[in-house]
Amino acid sequence: MLELLLCSSVxxxxxxxxxxxxxxxxxGHELTLFSIWYELRWGIVLCLILTTSLITAIFYFHPSTRTATSVFRTVTILPETNGRVAETFVEINQAVRKGDPIFRLDDVEQRAAVEAAKRRIEEVDxxxxxxxxxLxxxxxxxxQAQGLLTQAVDEYKVRSQLLEGQSSAISEREVQRAQVAVDTQQGLVDAAVGSREALLAQIDFQIPAAKASAEAALHQAQVELDKTLVTAGTDGIVQQFALRTGDVVNPMLRPAGILVPASHVTGLAAGFGQIEAQVMKPGMIGEVACMAKPWQIIPMVVTDVQNVIAAGQIRPxxxxxxLDQVRPGGTITVIMEPLYEGALDGLPQGATCIANAYSSNHDRLEDQSLGTLHRFALHAVDAVGLVHALILRMQALLLPVQTLVLKGH
Structure with a gap:
């Protein structure tokens, strides 16, 4: 309507x-209700052409969208294992700090495993x-074996010397028995030494390895025990938390709630039409009007333009x-941040806004090689942005009236 009134005036x-x-x-004479359309045909036709051109130029070079949202992330509250809730520590809308306990699962089995692992370590000790x-x-x-071996060797030497001296007091059979005794005692010494080596190997290698394995089992059991206590991974507000003692929680099928990280709105994500793909550039100045902050126009700047459209994504x-199965349409995702620090303070996370982005040809107009007609066209493009700015202000002015009076919300 504003464009029509502006074009009809010229x-x-x-x-x-x-x-x-x-x-x-x-x-009432030459100009009547029936003749006015013919008499003013040139003005009406030119008005329609100019209005259509003006609307096209405004919405193309200065795009607008109603899908600007202060998006935020959420953290699902989930245990790492199945279990029955034994105790809860928070309520809905309660603020928590990182590491604060949220709820605890029944841990009788895990505590028994930890105790068994501790007993195993004591057994190894x-x-x-x-x-x-x-040892x-x-x-x-x-x-003892070495002493007996020494005694047997001495006995063997004595009998051997007597046998070599042709003494009738000793026989060859007795010398052989002495030799057997020496070999037997040597075997006992070797067995004792081998037993000592086995004990040393057990002390130095087998028992430390068994203790390390028992300590690893204790650590694993402690990890499983720690999983029964679910804590906050970040600072935030607990939402949709309705667990009570006795409820069964499954990490795959039944989450415990949602944790909304504590943060303030630092920017907006806006979805502009695909036709503005060649117009939207980082650095563009924009404005937003949010329902949560009525009658306020917040200056913004485009900081990033996503180079893909979500509607075309596929997965293996x-x-x-x-391609007929691909959802048609889709918008270009644009990140907008406030031009001045603190401009979005007080805006709730998830708030919806109306956003305008304005093209600026100031740098191009500094080119001295531009022709007069080209320069005039660029000036005209920049000038018609004022119309879109006025439209946004009218929307901001009427938004509370439309919401509270006309829609009755």
């Missing part, structure tokens, strides 16, 4: 003034004490994709 109005004061045609005692016992057996499946 087309229909001059045509009427010409008919009225130059040709002398008067209302006891095995080490026993092995060290056995001392083995040292005594080695000393075992079925070939037919």
């Amino acid at each position: 087309t229909v109005l001059p045509d009427y003034l010409y008919r009225r004061y130059v040709q002398g045609k008067r209302f 006891a095995q080490l004490v026993v092995a060290k005692a056995q 001392k016992e083995t040292a005594g057996r080695i000393a 499946t075992d079925t070939l994709l037919d």
Whole structure:
């Protein structure tokens, strides 16, 4: 309507003034309800053409959207294991800090596993004490066996010397028995030494390995026990938390609630039409009017333009994709941030706004090689942005009236 009134002031109005004061045609005589459409045909046609061109230029070079939202992320409150709730520590809309407990699952089984792992470590420590005692016992057996070996060797030497001296007091059979005794005692010494080496290997390698395995089992059991206590991963507000003692929680099927990270709105995500793909650029100045902050126009700047359209995304499946199945349409996602720090303070997360983005040809107009007609067209494009700015202000002015009075919300 604003564009029509503006265009009619330079087309229909001059045509009427010409008919009225130059040709002398008067209302009720030459100009009637039935003849006015013919008499002012040039002004009406030019008004329609100019209005259509103006609307096209305004909405193309200065795009607008109603899908500007202060998007925010949420964190799903989920345990890492199935279980029955034993205790809850928070309520709905309660603020929590990172690491604060939210709820605890029944942990009888996990505590039993931790206790069993601790007992296993104590058992390994006891095995080490026993092995060290056995090592001392083995040292005594080695000393005893070496003493008996020395005695047997001495006995063997004496009998061998007597046999070599042709003494009738000793026989060859007795020397052989002495030799067998020496070999037997040597075997006992070797067995005792081998037993000591086995105990040393057990003390140095087997028992430490068993203790390390038991400590790893304890750590694993402690990890499983820690999983039963669900804590906040970040600062935020707990939402949709309705767990009570006795409820069963499943990380795949039944989440416990949602944690909204504590943060303030720093920008908006806006979806502009695909036809503005060549117009939307980082650095464009924009404005937004939000329902949560009525009668306020917030200056913004475009900081990023997503170079893909979400409607065209596909994911690998075992079925070939037919393009008829792709959802048509889709918008260009644009990130807008406030031009001045603190301009979005007080705006709730998830608030919906109306956004305008304005093209600026100031840098191009500094090019001295531009022709007069080209320069005039760029000036005109920049100037018609004022119309869109006025439209946004009218929308901001009427938004509370439309919402509270006309829609009754």
